[in-house]
Amino acid sequence: MNIRVWEGFGEVLWEVAMALFPMLLFFLFFHFFFLKLPGKKLKDIFVGMVLTFLGLALFLQGVHIGFMPAGEAMGEILVAKSARWIAIPIGFVLGFLAIFAEPAVRVLNHEVEKVSGGYIPAKVLLYTLSVGVAISVALAMVRILWDISLWYLIVPGYAIAFIIAFRSKKDFVSIAFDAGGAATGPMTVTFILSIAIGFASGMEGRDPLMDGFGMIALVALTPILTVLTLGLLYGRKEKAKDEQTAQSA
Amino acid sequence: MEQVKEKILEVLSAVLPITLVVILLQFTIIWLPMEVFIQFLIGAVMVTTGLILFLIGVEVGLLPVGEMIGSTLPKTKKLWMLVLFGFIFGFVVTVAEPDVRVLALQVDQVSNGAVPKNILIYSVALGVGLFVALAMLRIIFNISITLLLFISYALVFLLALFTPGEFAPISFDSGGVTTGPITVPFIVALGVGVASVMRGKSSSGDGFGLVALASIGPILAVMLMGVLYG
Numbered sequence: 438m439n440i441r442v443w444e445g446f447g448e449v450l451w452e453v454a455m456a457l458f459p460m461l462l463f464f465l466f467f468h469f470f471f472l473k474l475p476g477k478k479l480k481d482i483f484v485g486m487v488l489t490f491l492g493l494a495l496f497l498q499g500v501h502i503g504f505m506p507a508g509e510a511m512g513e514i515l516v517a518k519s520a521r522w523i524a525i526p527i528g529f530v531l532g533f534l535a536i537f538a539e540p541a542v543r544v545l546n547h548e549v550e551k552v553s554g555g556y557i558p559a560k561v562l563l564y565t566l567s568v569g570v571a572i573s574v575a576l577a578m579v580r581i582l583w584d585i586s587l588w589y590l591i592v593p594g595y596a597i598a599f600i601i602a603f604r605s606k607k608d609f610v611s612i613a614f615d616a617g618g619a620a621t622g623p624m625t626v627t628f629i630l631s632i633a634i635g636f637a638s639g640m641e642g643r644d645p646l647m648d649g650f651g652m653i654a655l656v657a658l659t660p661i662l663t664v665l666t667l668g669l670l671y672g673r674k675e676k677a678k679d680e681q682t683a684q685s686a
Numbered sequence: 687m688e689q690v691k692e693k694i695l696e697v698l699s700a701v702l703p704i705t706l707v708v709i710l711l712q713f714t715i716i717w718l719p720m721e722v723f724i725q726f727l728i729g730a731v732m733v734t735t736g737l738i739l740f741l742i743g744v745e746v747g748l749l750p751v752g753e754m755i756g757s758t759l760p761k762t763k764k765l766w767m768l769v770l771f772g773f774i775f776g777f778v779v780t781v782a783e784p785d786v787r788v789l790a791l792q793v794d795q796v797s798n799g800a801v802p803k804n805i806l807i808y809s810v811a812l813g814v815g816l817f818v819a820l821a822m823l824r825i826i827f828n829i830s831i832t833l834l835l836f837i838s839y840a841l842v843f844l845l846a847l848f849t850p851g852e853f854a855p856i857s858f859d860s861g862g863v864t865t866g867p868i869t870v871p872f873i874v875a876l877g878v879g880v881a882s883v884m885r886g887k888s889s890s891g892d893g894f895g896l897v898a899l900a901s902i903g904p905i906l907a908v909m910l911m912g913v914l915y916g
Contacts, residue, residue: 485747503729618865
């Protein structure tokens with residue numbers, strides 16, 4: 438057996454140093470010209486930088502030697518099966534799990550509950566969002582299987598989003614569009630996307646660059662549509678209720 | 687200590703469920719070569735440990751500075767400074783974003799180096815920087831977020847007509863990955879800081895919408911890159 442865990446780690450360390458250097462420079466600039474932080478704060482920053490550096494390096498190495506090759510191999514194995522469609526339910530399950538446990542979603546739930554005045558229950562949002570992302574990942578697989586252009590999904594998606602957005606409260610629009618990022622957790626780009634890339638490159642007549650990518654775009658669109666639609670539905674309920682109380686009064 | 691526990695739980699709940707499903711699939715329908723499977727498991731441990739360290743580092747050392755910068759910047763009361771530093775802030779943070787790096791690596795590999803990793807990362811960072819600067823202007827001049835988003839996306843779809851086809855999926859994916867574990871807390875801190883100093887406490891809601899705007903920048907930037915390349 439030939440296990441290679443630290444292959445290319447030197448390059449990764451160099452890359453991470455280059456990634457964090459501009460931020461360090463920016464902080465130091467602010468420190469000397471504006472903030473003039475006390476020594477203890479500087480020490481915290483230094484410790485934080487070291488942890489961030491080690492963390493980022495380990496993370497990237499793990500993705501590099503583990504998630505990416507395994508994801509791509511999974512995609513290729515799925516293509517070789519006679520029942521290729523099995524990639525669709527697998528995508529659905531992985532998509533669901535990628536968001537159901539995602540901490541960023543809990544923050545989003547909280548914000549939406551606040552802005553909607555409690556009209557959108559957190560549970561409803563969590564489940565619609567999870568099913569929504571699950572469908573998006575499954576759709577990404579469908580796209581590869583039947584060679585459907587990304588535009589056929591993205592253009593109507595954003596068109597619907599803006600039709601609803603122009604009828605929604607301003608705060609709601611901000612939160613909905615901000616939420617696009619909440620759905621793309623750490624597993625989506627590192628692992629699930631790799632499966633799609635492997636799946637697309639294993640299939641004849643597909644360009645993995647065109648067909649493999651695009652999944653993140655769909656996943657990011659889902660919360661926008663979900664939050665806006667729920668806002669519209671629950672907003673109507675809220676209005677109806679207000680009118681009722683007004684009439685009975 | 688409480689924070690550390692929270693971060694550990696946070697990362698485990700993101701990584702563990704999918705890892706378990708892969709283990710289940712491995713012994714039912716997938717049957718990856720054993721080496722690849724074991725590397726996947728080691729990778730999962732490394733990703734988990736790495737993310738935990740990373741998030742703790744960001745919270746302990748980096749985010750407090752981000753917040754301080756966010757509240758110091760607007761006190762200078764100079765428009766050009768807010769816009770310029772907003773741009774640099776967005777750029778610097780994106781360069782350090784893990785998700786952006788992973789996507790760039792994937793694109794580099796799949797395109798056989800035709801779209802180099804660093805060029806993609808810096809394009810995305812430029813896009814985020816520009817749109818964070820734009821978001822500063824929005825907060826100061828109180829421009830409607832819906833309108834601004836609409837115009838930006840209209841621009842995206844217009845530009846798409848001139849972009850080579852293979853850049854479209856990558857550009858939209860770039861928009862999605864910019865909103866990762868480091869960019870989001872940093873630019874929210876900046877937005878909330880600027881909004882509360884410039885327009886009073888009541889309008890702190892203006893900090894919202896910043897992330898949405900920041901994720902459009904990379905779409906446009908990568909499409910432009912595609913136009914230049916194609």
